[in-house]
Amino acid sequence: MADVNRGDRPLSPHLSIYRPQLTSITSILTRITGNALIVSVLLIVWWLFAASTSEAYFDIANAVITSWMGDVVLSLSVFALWYHLLAGVRHMIWDQALMLELKSAEALGWIVVILSIALSALTILVL
Amino acid sequence: MRFITDRKRAIGMGSAKSGTDHFWRVKIQSFALLLLIPLFIFTVGPQLGNSHAEVIAYFQKPFPALVAALTIAVGMFHFRDGAQVLIEDYVHGLAQKITLMIMIVFSYAVAAIGLFAIARLAL
Numbered sequence A: 001m002a003d004v005n006r007g008d009r010p011l012s013p014h015l016s017i018y019r020p021q022l023t024s025i026t027s028i029l030t031r032i033t034g035n036a037l038i039v040s041v042l043l044i045v046w047w048l049f050a051a052s053t054s055e056a057y058f059d060i061a062n063a064v065i066t067s068w069m070g071d072v073v074l075s076l077s078v079f080a081l082w083y084h085l086l087a088g089v090r091h092m093i094w095d096q097a098l099m100l101e102l103k104s105a106e107a108l109g110w111i112v113v114i115l116s117i118a119l120s121a122l123t124i125l126v127l
Numbered sequence B: 001m002r003f004i005t006d007r008k009r010a011i012g013m014g015s016a017k018s019g020t021d022h023f024w025r026v027k028i029q030s031f032a033l034l035l036l037i038p039l040f041i042f043t044v045g046p047q048l049g050n051s052h053a054e055v056i057a058y059f060q061k062p063f064p065a066l067v068a069a070l071t072i073a074v075g076m077f078h079f080r081d082g083a084q085v086l087i088e089d090y091v092h093g094l095a096q097k098i099t100l101m102i103m104i105v106f107s108y109a110v111a112a113i114g115l116f117a118i119a120r121l122a123l
Helices: A023-038 A037-053 A055-067 A070-094 A102-126 B007-010 B021-047 B051-060 B060-092 B091-120
Strands: none
Touching: A023 A037, A023 A070, A023 A102, A037 A070, A037 B021, A037 B051, A037 B060, A037 B091, A055 A070, A055 B051, A055 B060, A070 A102, A070 B021, A102 B021, B021 B051, B021 B060, B051 B060, B051 B091, B060 B091
């Protein structure tokens, strides 16, 4: 029975033994922001659906989306949106086999973090 | 002797089974969303909190309606393919198949509701 443990072995990449690094944190943030955006998509689709249904229904959705809870969700979503977009651009650069060296990869990470915060602040200010 | 080329024998045998199809699809979606998302933020964003009449009047214009419809459609396909990777990483076996089916059907439902709402507002 050489392979008695088949299927029950720990899977790579053994996340728990890694020291957090800029590259790993920016990578997992890409996944978290991308998937978390479904929350605001549902909120906005519901708002659009309410607008297309009746004024009374729209007033409910509009009140929810402009409440402080709605503001928090949408503000976080604006950041998630810009972050995920810029991280996507970073992947497009990497897909061309460019800037893959540790130094330039880390520089790209900082650019994504700083630019996404700046663009989010600008967006929230404008809207 | 088998009348089959080496290449033909190898197709579909990798761990992904389907080559770079998924990667390429996601990349095209990303490219489209790179333009659509900023447009969506600055067209739909200012409408949140406006009156019902203002919102209806706004989405009756072709450009905002098309931006919103395209963003919701492409965005939900992008979600489907991205969430698929997430599920494949953390859920396994039969639970994975069931989760994938629920997630994909859910993506289509959200896209349909969004497109229906925009069509109703715009037309």
